[in-house]
Amino acid sequence: MFALKTAPARTFLRRAEEIAKPVTRWSLGHAIPRVALRAAARRGDLQGRLSVEASGGADLTGLFDEIRAHGAVATTRVGHVTTRHSACKDILTSDAFKTVRFVPENAVLNRLVAWSESGLIHPIQPPSLLASEPPDHTRYRKLVTRVFTARAVEQLRSRTQAIADELLDGLDPANPVDLIERYCGLLPVTVISQILGVPPEERDRVLALGGAAAPSLDLGLPWRTFRTVEATLAEFDAWLTVHLEKLRVNPGDNLLSKLIAAREDGVGLTERELKATAGLVLAAGFETTVNLLGNGIALLTRHPDQLAKLRGNPDLWSNAVDEVLRYDPPVLLTGRLCARDTEIGGVPILRGSIVSTVLAGANRDPEIFDAPSAFDVERANARDHVSFGAGRHYCLGASLARMEGEIGLRSIFERFPGLRPLDGARRRQTRILRGFETLPATLT
Secondary structure, three states, X not given: OHHHHHHHHHHHHHHHHHHHHHHHHHHHHHHHHHHHHHHHHHOOOHHHHHHHHHOOOOOOHXXXXXXXXXXXXXXXXXXXXXXXXXXXHHHHHOOOEEEOOOOOOOXXXXXXXXXXXXXXXXXXXXXXXXXXXXXXXXXXXXXXXXXXXXXXXXXXXXXXXXXXXXXXXXXXXXXXXXXXXHHHOHHHHHXXXXXXXXXXXXXXXXXXXXXXXXXXXXXXXXXXXXXXXXXHHHHHHHHHHXXXXXXXXXXXXXXXXXXXXXXXXXXXXXXXXXXXXXXXXHHHHHHHXXXXXXXXXXXXXXXXXXXXXXXXXXHHHHHHHHHHHHHOOOEXXXXXXXXXXXXXXXXXEOOOOEEEEOHHHHOOOOOOOOOOOOOOOXXXXXXXXXXXXXXXXXXXXXXXXXXXXXXXXXXXXXXXXXXXXXXXXXXXXOOOEOXXXXXXXXXX
């Protein structure tokens, strides 16, 4: 009789947890930080203003300069923030700092974080390379780097060119087109499908998953977007479980098959690490490259003199990609948690402090770049940008992004030299990711 009475209670409790846990995850990881940053912005806090103004797609150059004027690191009520190139590199390469997303100082909040965990593989949570730290990160990255070599990326070049050509063949020059939907989004996800060994008949599904999972890299997501991301990550996990098993039985000539087989002292990546790597390739490799291509097209159409230089000297395309990455990078900033008392540029940083390294701001530092607000495809040190980060968490896909950016941008302007933007371009309403949601254009 007691069991009969308690069974409905257990069912009710389980159902209540199913509702409460995602609400708690969203509240702690997105809603509370968003409210706190908005409140800080209203008080004039630099870090709060950065978050709020970034979400509107505004030009942040003036704010970068304002933060830089406070010295190597500006101290705010939220934490610390820097737009100095040297300070960003020092923080990103120092073992005094580790990766962080949200770390509540309150013990009760910490318990809530642990209780509400979904167990899903997430691109910015361990064991993802973006979030793991030594010694796990050292072993993990060594194995992944052995597969994602510069030579492996170069072998993808001819296939990437063929993909770009196929996509451009499918565009009707007589009709306006949204370049994000029809080109900038399709190129990277098709390349990712090559890397992951996705069969052609499943690529539309992976494209949809990539687009839906990409916001997982951002902060302050609305509830509806957050739920879509979580559902997408769960769907991708289920698909990946089956896909990995297929590749184990029938490995192909793709990087994921090689990663499955990779061993260091007889030990390979765990199932969870393989999934985390694939998830990172999908989410990070998709959205950031979409942004690189969209930002590059927008910049070059706004600066016809620079496009003319590229047409006169095609060897400049590689440097032009780095200048796009410097001038309008796909990622605004990254955060670090101070693991021990230290100082940066003479500014003391206490253990437990959160520091935002504003990559886009460091790329406009006049101490490193002459006339930093000028877009110049001939810039001699364009490659000195920090858009790929630095140190042990330097972007594993940097070579791939550069290659895709070079082929993607050169190909569309060679194929459609009369490409012109149309009214209606819209920036994404995201805080960390910087790019276009729509980019309408006429091709002739």
